[in-house]
């Protein structure tokens with residue numbers, strides 16, 4: 393997707409329901425994110441936030457309903473859709489035996505990121521410049537998270553789906569990451585994220601999925 397096309401980005405969630413082990417987590421959930429929007433998904437532990445993010449990324453099927461990217465069901469061309477999105481999960485996808493630089497380069501290749509994007513610049517942005525040649529097994533939890541976050545300075549995907557991106561990140565890192573997320577949305581990108589910590593983003597829309605839990609009767613009917 394080119395820079396100009398960032399401005400046409402749109403993600404529509406139409407009446408989806410999601411289940412785990414024949415238990416409905418939420419149902420009839422609909423929302424839409426257009427170019428430049430930030431959406432924070434809220435809900436109690438176990439409400440289904442991570443499940444929702446996985447479903448948005450096409451990693452799990454919705455039990456009902458449809459997800460559209462640019463007005464077309466994501467299932468029509470899942471491979472192309474996945475090239476438009478960057479997903480950061482709970483666990484930093486970092487290989488302990490590789491150095492910081494090797495991990496960032498590997499993740500960059502995996503995400504098909506901008507080939508001219510500078511790994512050195514990305515490492516500086518996440519304050520890992522001095523750790524470039526350090527094996528990741530010897531990093532702290534926050535530093536490992538930063539290795540994964542370096543991709544936010546390399547990928548050119550219009551849609552970012554971030555599961556607890558601020559976990560284990562110190563105060564200065566949270567400010568820098570918030571800035572980066574704002575820059576992405578100002579450029580026309582879309583960010584959908586979860587966070588148990590209060591976040592410093594302005595113009596963030598909130599969606600509490602706890603409100604879409606089925607009633608006990610509906611749950612019994614499903615089981």
Ligand SMILES: Nc1ncnc2c1ncn2[C@@H]1O[C@H](COP(=O)(O)OP(=O)(O)OP(=O)(O)O)[C@@H](O)[C@H]1O
Nearest residue numbers: 411412413417435436437438439440441442443444
């Ligand atoms: N691997 C799994 N196998 C079966 N059920 C699971 C699995 N992972 C999660 N669940 C169930 O799915 C439900 C939703 O989990 P999910 O991780 O999506 O919640 P969450 O809102 O992200 O929680 P948290 O705030 O704790 O991160 C939970 O109630 C849990 O019981």
